[in-house]
Amino acid sequence: MKLLAGGAAIAAVAMLAAAGQARAQVDVSGGGLASACAAAAKNGESAYRFEQVCTESLEREMLIPLDRAGTYVNRGIIKMRTQQYDAAIKDFDTAIRYKSDLAEAYVNRGAARIGARRFGEAVADFDNALTLNVKEPEKAYYNRALAHEWLDDYKAAYLDYQKALEIAPDWELVRVQLARFTVSHAQAQTAPAAAAPKP
Incomplete structure (x- = not known):
């Protein structure tokens, strides 16, 4: 599966602003x-x-x-x-x-790190939040997707957006983010069958 982010440069500012929309209050x-x-x-x-x-x-x-x-x-x-x-x-x-x-502290620190453009550290925070069973995991997946996208890891971003949508199917913001992606499936190649051993 190959993923291309459509309009990534145009959407960059909007994505950064949207990062704050997934906060986890305590x-x-x-x-x-x-x-x-x-x-x-x-x-x-x-x-x-x-x-x-x-x-x-x-x-x-x-x-x-x-x-x-x-x-x-x-x-x-x-x-x-x-x-x-x-x-x-x-x-x-x-x-x-x-x-x-406190998983929510990690989700929010990750969101703030996205705002501060510290994307690698943000990913680590979302990983911690998910490990600690954050109450609203869709927010961690959504924010982690944003961070992955800033790091040009479009496949990881797409998969995290998909997971966020699976958990919260009515979350329109996630649908908007997913709509920016173009997904193409590479031709599957099968490996040649192994030669039969000689007697």
Whole structure:
């Protein structure tokens, strides 16, 4: 199977912008500022005041390690929406230090690394997220497909888009990405039969 990405150069900027559409917000227990931060991340907020809610939570609230890690992830998501990729990566790094098995931290760090054009590192993050059984694996596959495409590995990108669509068949963004590909099947060649051994 040979894969050619159609209009890759034209779609490059759009793909990078689309990378942020596959984020994995983390729910936290209880109420308070950490919950408000989680709600802001979930609802697509990007204003600085929502980032500040997360910061206040981290500075003032007594949080269990999972909720502290989740709050760093949620603040990082808000930062990504304003293209603060390096600052977001720092938040995801801190979340991973608190909870090294938090798959959503890896998905989001990978998305931020795509924004920062660190595509090889992004692929490794999505691999980790999938190994850790991320709650929404379609987001990891989608983002990993974007990173593979930036690395000119069109076959891996196509297969990851296909996997994302298999998991989330109604996700229109994945269909749009797949529509850019042209797939051609090479002529299959069969190996000649082995000669019969001489008696």
